[in-house]
Amino acid sequence: xxxxxxxxxxxxxxxxxxxxxxxxxxxxxxxxxxxxxxxxxxxxxxxxxxxxxxxxxxxxxxxxxxxxxxxxxxxxxxxxx
Amino acid sequence: xxxxxxxxxxxxxxxxxxxxxxxxxxxxxxxxxxxxxxxxxxxxxxxxxxxxxxxxxxxxxxxxxxxxxxxxxxxxxxxxxxxxxxxxxxxxxxxxxxxxxxxxxxxxxxxxxxxxxxxxxxxxxxxxxxxxxxxxxxxxxxxxxxxxxxxxxxxxxxxxxxxxxxxxxxxxxxxxxxxxxxxxxxxxxxxxxxxxxxxxxxxxxxxxxxxxxxxxxxxxxxxxxxxxxxxxxxxxxxxxxxxxxxxxxxxxxxxxxxxxxxxxxxxxxxxxxxxxxxxxxxxxxxxxxxxxxxxxxxxxxxxxxxxxxxxxxxxxxxxxxxxxxxxxxxxxxxxxxxxxxxxxxxxxxxxxxxxxxxxxxxxxxxxxxxxxxxxxxxxxxxxxxxxxxxxxxxxxxxxxxxxxxxxxxxxxxxxxxxxxxxxxxxxxxxxxxxxxxxxxxxxxxxxxxxxxxxxxxxxxxxxxxxxxxxxxxxxxx
Numbered sequence: 172x173x174x175x176x177x178x179x180x181x182x183x184x185x186x187x188x189x190x191x192x193x194x195x196x197x198x199x200x201x202x203x204x205x206x207x208x209x210x211x212x213x214x215x216x217x218x219x220x221x222x223x224x225x226x227x228x229x230x231x232x233x234x235x236x237x238x239x240x241x242x243x244x245x246x247x248x249x250x251x252x
Numbered sequence: 253x254x255x256x257x258x259x260x261x262x263x264x265x266x267x268x269x270x271x272x273x274x275x276x277x278x279x280x281x282x283x284x285x286x287x288x289x290x291x292x293x294x295x296x297x298x299x300x301x302x303x304x305x306x307x308x309x310x311x312x313x314x315x316x317x318x319x320x321x322x323x324x325x326x327x328x329x330x331x332x333x334x335x336x337x338x339x340x341x342x343x344x345x346x347x348x349x350x351x352x353x354x355x356x357x358x359x360x361x362x363x364x365x366x367x368x369x370x371x372x373x374x375x376x377x378x379x380x381x382x383x384x385x386x387x388x389x390x391x392x393x394x395x396x397x398x399x400x401x402x403x404x405x406x407x408x409x410x411x412x413x414x415x416x417x418x419x420x421x422x423x424x425x426x427x428x429x430x431x432x433x434x435x436x437x438x439x440x441x442x443x444x445x446x447x448x449x450x451x452x453x454x455x456x457x458x459x460x461x462x463x464x465x466x467x468x469x470x471x472x473x474x475x476x477x478x479x480x481x482x483x484x485x486x487x488x489x490x491x492x493x494x495x496x497x498x499x500x501x502x503x504x505x506x507x508x509x510x511x512x513x514x515x516x517x518x519x520x521x522x523x524x525x526x527x528x529x530x531x532x533x534x535x536x537x538x539x540x541x542x543x544x545x546x547x548x549x550x551x552x553x554x555x556x557x558x559x560x561x562x563x564x565x566x567x568x569x570x571x572x573x574x575x576x577x578x579x580x581x582x583x584x585x586x587x588x589x590x591x592x593x594x595x596x597x598x599x600x601x602x603x604x605x606x607x608x609x610x611x612x613x614x615x616x617x618x619x620x621x622x623x624x625x626x627x628x629x630x631x632x633x634x635x636x637x638x639x640x641x642x643x644x645x646x647x648x649x650x651x652x653x654x655x656x657x658x659x660x661x662x663x664x665x666x667x668x669x670x671x672x673x674x675x676x677x678x679x680x681x682x683x684x685x686x687x688x689x690x691x692x693x694x695x696x697x698x699x700x701x702x703x704x705x706x707x708x709x710x711x712x713x714x715x716x717x718x719x720x721x722x723x724x725x726x727x728x729x
Contacts, residue, residue, distance in 0.1 A: 184391035187529075190536050197543030204551055211544040218537040224392065225530050230419035232411060234402055234426060235454070241440045242447060243454055249402060249424050 178216045183224045190217040269344035276349060280340035285312070285351060286359055292330040295321060301328060305336060305351065313350035314338075324356050332366065333359040364469050368476055372503060375478065380485040381506040387490040389510060389522060390458045392529075395421045396522055397457030397489070399441035402426040406465050406515045413519035418526040423457055428474075429464040435477025438462060438504075442483040442491065459490050459522045462504060463515040466497040475502035484508050494518035659691035 178186065193214040196202050202210060238244035263271070287305030295301050299318030304311050314336065316328065328334065338353040358364050375381065396414065400406050402424050414420060425441035428434050441462075448456040462484070464475065474480065475495045484491050484507040493508035494515040505511040512518035651657065655665060666674045667687040674680055684699050 182390070182392065183529075187533065187536075190533070190540070194536050194539045194543060197547060198539065200543075200547060200550060202547065204547070207544055207547045211540060214540040214544075215537075218533055218540060221533040222530070222537075225526055225533065228419050228526060229421070230411075230415050231421045232424070233422070234424045235444070237426070237444075241444065243425070243444050246423065246454055249407075249422075 178213070178220045181217070181220065183221055186217045186220045186224075190214055190221065193217070266344065269342070269347070273342040273344055276340050276342050282337070282339060283351070284335055284337050286333070286335045287312070289328050289330055289332045289334060292328055303328065303330075305334075313348065314353055315350055316353045316356070320354055328356055329366075329370075333363050335359045364473070368469075368503070371476065371478065372506065375481050375503065376506070380481060385485065387509045389490045389492065392418075392524060393420060393458035393522055395423060395455045395457045397423045397425060397445040397460040398463060399425045399427055399438055399445070399460060400463040400515075401429045404465065406463050409514075409516045410461065410463060410519045413516050414523060417520065418523035418529075420523055421455060423455070430467070430471050430474065434474025435480050438474060439477065439479040439483035442480075442487050446487055446489055457489055459492065460487060461492045461494060461512075461515070461518045461522060462508070463494040463518060464496060465515070466500060472496050472500060472502050475504045477503075480504050481507045492518045492521055656691065659689065665689040 181189070193210050196210065197207060197214070232249045233246040234249040235243045236245045236247055285305055287307050290304045290306045290311070292303040293301070295318070299321065301316040301321050303314055305314050306312070316324070334356050335358075336351060336353045337355040337357075338351050340349055340351050342349040358367055372381075379385070398407060398410060400410075406429075407424060411422060414422060423445075425444060427437040427441050429438075442460060445457050445460050448454050450456055462475075464472065472495060475493075481503045484493065484504050490509045492510045492512050493502075493504045494512040494517060495502050495504060498513035510521060512521055655663075659665065665688070666680075667689065668674050668680070669685045669687075671687065674686065680686065680699050682699055682701050686697050686699060687694050688697060
């Protein structure tokens with residue numbers, strides 16, 4: 172079990188993969204009762220995390236301001252014609 | 253005399269040569285000459301390169317000084333069709349002229365293609381295009397960096413497609429996608445995104461798209477630039493190239509982790525479709541809840557079934573109780589039985605333990621003793637009889653040979669005073685007392701005064717010195 176890993180630190184793909192694994196185990200019915208409760212809780216946290224990542228997505232478009240030495244000095248909104 | 257027609261000024265060879273040199277350099281101080289490179293003799297040890305430019309009708313010597321050679325965008329190659337930019341000059345020492353080249357570029361698509369192949373081979377040999385270098389694209393990037401022109405259809409297409417699929421944070425690094433500075437700007441953009449620190453003020457992209465619309469080989473030439481290829485290969489951030497149309501290939505496509513056929517295609521590659529993901533997460537969430545509820549239900553059902561099958565406590569105890577009762581009842585009986593059994597065994601043993609057995613043994617021993625003693629008596633008597641018979645035999649022999657029988661025939665035995673038999677007359681001193689034995693007794697006497705005369709000793713019969721008497725025969729037993 173990877174309960175030690177903080178769910179919020181997982182990437183969407185990692186979280187989704189783990190969630191799928193948990194669902195598959197629960198559906199097989201091979202998980203002991205105590206564990207099934209704890210992995211359900213973890214699965215629920217993973218689901219919320221995935222959901223959050225998907226819902227938090229926002230279309231933000233910026234343009235890099237280039238400094239004199241060619242590095243990125245900052246950002247500004249992209250002027251979209 | 254002077255020739256009246258020859259009033260023209262006289263030149264020295266040097267004067268005319270240098271005059272010519274000035275005219276040529278003035279007149280042709282900046283020219284572009286198109287021709288094929290011929291007789292290319294690499295960089296000389298001096299670092300300069302010498303060759304000729306030629307076409308169907310003419311041939312012109314050319315030189316590229318060392319300092320210029322290093323800056324050329326195209327390396328001159330034998331047979332390459334080029335456009336050389338430079339000035340003409342002469343070489344007064346040997347009445348020759350040449351072009352001193354400042355810049356060189358391939359003339360026409362064929363030349364560019366040849367150059368592209370050469371560069372591809374060289375960079376490929378360095379391993380920059382190795383499949384092992386390719387990185388996987390992140391599944392769901394939070395920030396997408398796009399190196400492209402900030403204006404035009406390309407960035408618009410990318411942003412539209414991203415918005416359709418999955419709205420993300422997009423950072424555009426503005427570059428010229430055509431012209432001299434294109435290559436260096438694109439390379440700087442890729443390196444610049446990579447230089448952004450994780451968690452810094454400007455978010456570091458999780459994936460980079462390098463994009464440009466379609467164009468001619470020359471238009472796209474900047475994306476074949478060596479610095480672009482190296483920057484793409486060195487990028488730690490996964491990089492998608494989307495330069496030109498699907499049929500256009502540039503070297504950045506080979507160095508990128510993934511090549512997209514179009515800028516729109518690149519947008520599709522870097523983000524999944526949010527709606528699909530949300531559906532999938534929702535579905536997983538439903539299954540998660542359902543499965544855990546079912547897990548509890550299943551166990552409850554099993555618990556009920558198991559509880560039903562569980563027998564009552566009294567039932568469980570009944571059988572052992574019965575066994576206990578039976579055993580408890582049997583206990584005193586068993587004790588008696590056991591005692592009886594031992595008593596019986598004791599009696600069996602004591603019955604056999606009687607004086608009769610002892611007496612019987614004694615009688616047997618006595619009988620055996622009498623038999624043995626009878627046998628012993630007989631044996632002894634026999635032994636005695638045998639000894640007796642032998643004695644008789646010996647006695648009769650003895651009687652036949654001993655001196656008593658001789659004496660009875662009239663002989664006498666003379667003994668000295670010690671009682672020893674005297675066998676020779678010489679053995680007796682005069683006057684010695686002797687004893688004469690006859691068969692019926694002994695008489696004492698004395699040897700006369702004369703010394704006894706010895707008869708011939710030889711004629712005397714030999715006699716044993718001692719003769720065993722009857723008393724020396726030893727015990728019969």
